[in-house]
Amino acid sequence: MATIAGVHSLSEVQNKTLSEYRRFTETEIAPFAGEWDRAGRLPRDVITAMARAGHLGALVPEEYGGSRLGLVEFGLLNEAIGLGCSSVRSVLTVHSMVCRSVARWGNAEQRARWLPRLASGEWVGAFGLSEPGAGSDVTQITTTARPDGEHYVLDGTKKWITYAQAADVFLVFAGFEGRFSAFIVERDTPGLTVVPIDGMLGTRASMLAELRFEGCRIPRSALLGRPGFGLAPVASDALDVGRYSVAWGSVGLAQACLETSLGYARERRQFGAPIADHQLVQRLLTDMATTVSAARLLCLQAGELVAEGRPDAVAAVWMAKYFASTGAFRAAADTVQIHGAYGCDPSGAPQRLFRDAKVMEIIEGSSQIQQTMIARLIPCEEG
Template identity: 75%
Template sequence: MHSLTDVQDKLLREYRRFVQSEIEPHVNVWDQEGRVPREVITSMADQGFMGALIPAEYGGSKLNMIEFGLLNEAIGYGCSSIRSVLTVHSMVSQAVTRWGTQEQRAAWLPRLARGEWIGAFALSEAGAGSDVAQIGTVATADGDDYVLDGVKRWITYGQGADVFLVFARSKGRYSAFVVERDTPGLTVSPIDGMLGTRASMIAELRFENCRVPRSALLGRAGFGLAPVASAALDIGRYSVGWGSIGLAQSCLELSLGHARERRAFGVPILDHQLVQRLVTDMATGVSAARLLGLQAGELVQAGDSKAVAAVWMAKYFASTTAMRSASDTVQIFGAHGCDPAGSPQRLFRDAKVMEIIEGSTQIQQTMIARLIPSGES
């Protein structure tokens, strides 16, 4: 796999058309207002995007992994906040598809596929980020129920989601629960003004004596972090990697357009070699990131044991490329790049988030070395 096939290229253009009409014209306003309208997520569901990883028998569109990657690239090109919503919803959908019982799949997946339910992923807490084993939320078994107590923080689309995949500690082990938003004992508080992905409607979730039935348990008791959370995070990492490619592509196009138009010292700034270098590095980075994304997609699709390392590499490279590209885009735009109403500063803030979520840059720098299968270099 070296480049997109004609079919994949056509699909990417199709996704891009949706983004151009439904997302791009509004993205900076949504960023400033700190919210995305539910209608745009409903339109994405109508296109089958919210059911991207859900099997057809439950109403999903079950894309293959390359198609899912291209969808994330296109949405990430337009708006990282909406791509973040797609990411967490896809993580929840994938977890239910993979670990749900027959009854749970039948009850939840059609709603998730239709976008009637938007899912959010609730793992992190103030005291537990990279080191997820430190989570303090507790699930206590009580008769036919579990009672949840604790506080989840930085939950993407927490302000709008209908259902949460919540991870809690139970007798020293970890379990996963699907909790509906209107469950008594759950309070959702907005966290506004985040540095980046500002429109992704992040929230804090407070569980106080929050009682859920045993049927809310996803997967076996005690299997919450591995395998449920780790498999969902693999999908999240893949999605954020491709979203970062889209973000970097957006930087490249904006930079090229501006560098061809803006004149300094009698010539377009693109004629200055130091500006050419910035654009060259950006273009090369985007191409390389896309190749790593395609490689990861092929391996995940094939169920290859090398897929996990390939996804980590793809996300690591794409997110750092996005950050560098966004920083250079602000540089190429100069003061215009710092304009609060413009795209460069939004891309710059959003790109920083890509280096923190789904495995920070430093965690990737240490993990990839450990994940490389023996015999490979």
């Protein structure tokens, strides 16, 4: 992997931070991404390495053992991890969504029980919202929570849950008294069955699974936030974090496409010259480089607006995710193109980048949902 001399849209401090995260990726993640993709799983070692580096506690307050990064710093971390492996970045995304939810909506007892374990990597969190019949429209959730003495009883199925094959705790959303509530369910709870989903198109190593709840009894203390507060605010707040993380992860993925394509185009010779000298290939490289820069700037803007608590921050995050994910997919398609047949070879990075990039256009709000949401959220001047 080529090292960057510095990204001009970032400050000196941000460049230093990104370089530090990239060093972690270059040693612990990037060399193994292809192997993990082919195996369809991540070894626990990489989770341990992420934890040791403080990355799993990125959104956990320091008093609970976390590293509590600023939002832009968290974004740079996602870019660096996404540069190396989108499956690992996906785990970081959902785990951070759970950390954020417990830190923000949990009571003192819940924070004390789960946050130190999540920050240290002893436990990894997964986010259980989608169901077989509830994707973009989460109001179609049919999983239910029924109060029973000192317990709730969960029944229903969650589908496509990232890292559920190995995660230790699940943030689960279920209907309760006509509204939706959020619950933290620990893996060994009787009545919960985890059914692996293997061979996904992209982020293949992120170990998806289906969660089946059949008379699953969880203690009353598992309710996160107030009853009926599940979708708004808990899920929507977590999804804002997830969208922001995927936006930055897409910048990293597009950057990986650029570096892979540049390296290859300068080496590969056809018609007596490196293909990088052919103007139509230069056009692909130019579009890729411009996309990476523009997407990073949108992500930076989103991070800064969210940190300032600005009302237009929500639209900025949606725009960043929309632009970065669609741009990453174009960049990945062009990466395959630049590599020709080598781009289609199962042992090479381009086909993995292409498959992973497609997923970015679906998760945390599909491109179509982004398009309709952004149209509604476009900030406009008064008068």
